[in-house]
Amino acid sequence: MISKQKITSFDALIIGGGIAGGEAALNIANTGYKVLLIEKDLSIGGKMILLSKVFPTLDCAACITTPKVSEISRHPNITLFTSCEVSKINKIDENNFEATIIKKPRYVVIEDCTACQLCEQACPVSVPDEYQFNLVGRKAAFIPFSIASPKAAAIDIENCILCGACEKVCPTNCIDFTQDTEEYQVHINTVILATGFKLFDPLLMPRYGYGLYKNVITSMQMERELAPTRPFNTILRPSDGKVPDKIAYVLCTGSRDASIGNPICSQICCMYSIKQSQLLMGALPMADVTIYYINIRSFGKGFEEFYQQAKGMGVNFVKGKIGKISEKENGNLILRYEDINENRVKEAEHDMVVLSVGVLPNQDATKLFKTDELKLDPYKFIHQVDSLLSPAKTSIDGVFVAGTASGPMDIPDSILFAGSASSEAISYLIQHK
Numbered sequence: 001m002i003s004k005q006k007i008t009s010f011d012a013l014i015i016g017g018g019i020a021g022g023e024a025a026l027n028i029a030n031t032g033y034k035v036l037l038i039e040k041d042l043s044i045g046g047k048m049i050l051l052s053k054v055f056p057t058l059d060c061a062a063c064i065t066t067p068k069v070s071e072i073s074r075h076p077n078i079t080l081f082t083s084c085e086v087s088k089i090n091k092i093d094e095n096n097f098e099a100t101i102i103k104k105p106r107y108v109v110i111e112d113c114t115a116c117q118l119c120e121q122a123c124p125v126s127v128p129d130e131y132q133f134n135l136v137g138r139k140a141a142f143i144p145f146s147i148a149s150p151k152a153a154a155i156d157i158e159n160c161i162l163c164g165a166c167e168k169v170c171p172t173n174c175i176d177f178t179q180d181t182e183e184y185q186v187h188i189n190t191v192i193l194a195t196g197f198k199l200f201d202p203l204l205m206p207r208y209g210y211g212l213y214k215n216v217i218t219s220m221q222m223e224r225e226l227a228p229t230r231p232f233n234t235i236l237r238p239s240d241g242k243v244p245d246k247i248a249y250v251l252c253t254g255s256r257d258a259s260i261g262n263p264i265c266s267q268i269c270c271m272y273s274i275k276q277s278q279l280l281m282g283a284l285p286m287a288d289v290t291i292y293y294i295n296i297r298s299f300g301k302g303f304e305e306f307y308q309q310a311k312g313m314g315v316n317f318v319k320g321k322i323g324k325i326s327e328k329e330n331g332n333l334i335l336r337y338e339d340i341n342e343n344r345v346k347e348a349e350h351d352m353v354v355l356s357v358g359v360l361p362n363q364d365a366t367k368l369f370k371t372d373e374l375k376l377d378p379y380k381f382i383h384q385v386d387s388l389l390s391p392a393k394t395s396i397d398g399v400f401v402a403g404t405a406s407g408p409m410d411i412p413d414s415i416l417f418a419g420s421a422s423s424e425a426i427s428y429l430i431q432h433k
């Protein structure tokens with residue numbers, strides 16, 4: 001049930017609080033305009049805040065992201081709504097949009113929560129932790145992750161048994177089960193879409209055994225195992241908690257494959273796998289790491305050197321397409337593959353396999369616009385109507401796109417695109433004053 005309708009206005013609406021949306025929000029807010037930043041998750045930071053380190057510099061992702069997210073949360077010109085979604089946007093006239101925003105209840109008053117975690121300790125319900133990509137559990141009363149912003153608890157009402165244990169221990173009485181969904185009507189003059197990307201779901205490729213064989217994990221799960229805020233104190237394989245010593249990467253899982261509906265290159269998987277292989281060589285010096293690839297696409301500045309560095313550290317690169325993965329009784333995995341250089345089918349045994357999952361479009365934004373059509377490109381990313389001269393322009397005048405909402409890209413490119421979208425939005429605001 002929706003409890004209230006509130007009417008308010010801002011200069012710019014930004015949808016998506018990942019690195020692209022956050023950067024665009026800061027750029028616009030720093031020029032004096034009022035920004036409403038809408039994030040559907042419990043924390044801003046997108047995928048980047050959950051990464052280990054970044055290629056090719058190996059800077060710590062959390063160390064770069066946390067100052068940004070804290071600047072976004074505290075900026076006087078940015079109003080941040082988490083656990084929120086835009087349900088519709090109508091273009092009234094030239095630079096006049098009206099958006100309806102639905103704010104889901106968190107059941108915790110963010111401003112009063114001190115993140116003391118007493119509710120977490122008291123809660124008797126455990127469920128898989130989506131922020132650790134289900135490698136460990138969390139409670140139904142939980143703080144999403146240690147560097148979340150806002151850093152406040154939330155109640156997972158789907159799994160809550162309403163026992164009241166969290167309410168009893170909360171020292172600030174900020175748990176409020178009476179919270180309801182709220183609706184806001186917002187007037188804005190420009191919109192930036194920064195809804196990011198979706199990860200390919202490897203369950204769609206049953207021949208790789210994800211979901212069936214515990215020691216087949218995704219690259220995002222390996223990011224968590226390598227991150228400073230990691231679930232375990234070292235790298236462990238899920239089936240028996242053993243430290244792996246023969247790890248394989250399967251590149252292009254869900255990318256460059258028309259048979260699963262995604263013919264394009266995801267642009268980031270080669271490089272993030274090479275990054276992870278270097279971090280693994282550091283964390284587990286005795287381990288063998290093998291990367292199975294179709295082509296290594298190390299096209300950016302410093303990328304080829306980063307690739308050569310991994311080879312120099314002893315990472316094995318095998319040009320081969322993986323046909324099938326099967327499991328042995330001890331949890332080890334047999335990879336059947338075509339060795340492209342030797343032109344023959346081979347098998348290799350590994351004790352852990354990482355699927356380097358690709359980038360898919362998030363089509364959330366398409367259904368928002370009721371009065372105008374937001375066009376998509378042939379791959380279902382947001383169409384850039386003038387990709388050479390004004391890459392942030394969409395098919396709707398006054399609506400711009402930032403980051404991976406328009407296609408696969410890495411963090412520096414997402415930030416560049418956010419710069420483009422925010423400067424286009426600022427010029428639009430100035431022109432239509």
Ligand SMILES: Cc1cc2nc3c(=O)[nH]c(=O)nc-3n(C[C@H](O)[C@H](O)[C@H](O)COP(=O)(O)OP(=O)(O)OC[C@H]3O[C@@H](n4cnc5c(N)ncnc54)[C@H](O)[C@@H]3O)c2cc1C
Nearest residue numbers: 016018019020040046047054055196197364403404410411
């Ligand atoms: C395993 C892995 C490792 C990587 N390693 C690196 C690396 O080392 N270096 C590098 O440069 N890049 C790396 N990347 C790529 C990097 O994650 C992306 O370039 C970056 O996250 C893109 O940022 P974004 O803001 O465009 O999208 P996202 O990070 O996807 O953020 C989008 C945000 O929008 C929110 N959102 C989505 N839909 C809605 C909606 N309808 N309403 C409101 N909010 C919404 C999401 O919740 C999210 O917070 C890696 C990616 C993966 C998968």
Ligand code: SF4
Nearest residue numbers: 123160161163164166
């Ligand atoms: S009321 Fe719900 S969230 Fe609170 S302790 Fe009980 S099960 Fe956990």
Ligand code: SF4
Nearest residue numbers: 113114116117119170
């Ligand atoms: S909701 Fe209460 S008990 Fe839970 S972290 Fe916040 S202040 Fe602590």
